[in-house]
Ligand SMILES: Nc1ncnc2c1ncn2[C@@H]1O[C@H](COP(=O)(O)OP(=O)(O)OP(=O)(O)O)[C@@H](O)[C@H]1O
């Protein structure tokens with residue numbers, strides 16, 4: 001393979017790419033990418049690895065990004081879930097999370113986390129969906145356990161210059177229809193996504209495309225004259241704007257954020273992995289659900305708890321998780337214990353807070369207190385049933 005790569009030209013074309021998105025030992029997906037062989041991980045290698053190189057071990061291993069954009073936010077999220085990673089110094093690549101005794105943390109580059117999930121060297125990992133999709137190449141052996149960890153947001157998007165022959169091209173269908181692209185003179189796309197890029201172009205019907213790779217600063221390629229378009233991650237859009245590039249309608253390959261991913265084989269074959277996955281998912285779900293909401297308490301005058309409930313439930317932003325909790329406030333008047341007021345407790349979405357407070361006041365609420373929520377534990381995390389279904393349980 002290495003010898004073959006050495007003699008192939010600097011571009012690879014759509015002809016090398018199978019349209020299948022799943023990895024199979026019988027029908028491997030091969031992408032030949034000579035400019036940067038290190039970025040291409042042949043699907044057949046994953047299949048070989050799955051045929052049995054995983055070492056039997058009792059501890060559960062989770063891969064976390066060792067550096068880069070995702071590293072600190074991943075540790076912060078785990079800390080917020082009471083899963084603090086104990087790493088003695090930043091050059092140590094293995095660490096523990098004391099709350100889960102059999103869990104080992106391995107700090108790895110994001111792409112290596114995906115590779116090691118496929119080879120069985122890791123059981124769980126937290127990386128961007130873009131990395132799972134690119135290096136997992138649609139493998140059914142990788143299962144997304146939590147798909148929205150709410151950081152690392154970006155999109156993989158095709159961009160072209162705002163000027164020259166592209167001035168009036170604003171959508172992928174217009175790009176496909178341009179007469180310029182032929183087998184002799186294909187559209188040249190610079191990208192680090194050597195699996196997703198060709199697959200996307202093929203799906204969009206762009207026949208004559210040649211890809212080149214680089215490890216960074218792809219946005220410079222069109223101005224430098226080494227590419228016509230780029231396929232890269234975009235978050236704020238500043239880098240594209242600063243380089244006179246624009247995205248295309250229909251040109252987003254995927255929307256990405258951090259995800260928790262598991263090795264299907266590890267989860268199926270080792271009960272400790274399943275149990276640990278459940279615990280991590282439960283903590284993540286409980287925390288992420290809570291961060292979007294506040295607890296609101298207020299006092300409300302009323303004839304009975306039911307009458308107060310009627311008033312609250314008539315307001316769209318006040319229905320809470322299941323409904324309001326309403327408790328009588330007892331006081332003594334003229335020597336008698338009476339109930340004039342009720343204390344109500346509801347959860348409201350952070351984005352709806354002000355509207356909710358106005359609605360509460362509008363129906364007689366007073367003494368409104370707002371506090372942050374730390375966790376919302378459900379009977380079972382909503383994603384767990386979905387995960388088990390995808391495992392085939
Ligand atoms: N604007 C952005 N550009 C690139 N990545 C982003 C952006 N916003 C969020 N991300 C997320 O961060 C990840 C990139 O992190 P990082 O730069 O550490 O990794 P990398 O470039 O894959 O690392 P390596 O240096 O090992 O090649 C992406 O895979 C993506 O999920």
Ligand SMILES: O=P(O)(O)OC[C@H]1O[C@H](OP(=O)(O)OP(=O)(O)O)[C@H](O)[C@@H]1O
Pocket residue numbers: 215216217218219232233234235236237238239240
């Ligand atoms: O839309 P924006 O917010 O401008 O972000 C997009 C840029 O960020 C990433 O590069 P990074 O900063 O990781 O450097 P790199 O070129 O070395 O990958 C990505 O490759 C884009 O160049």
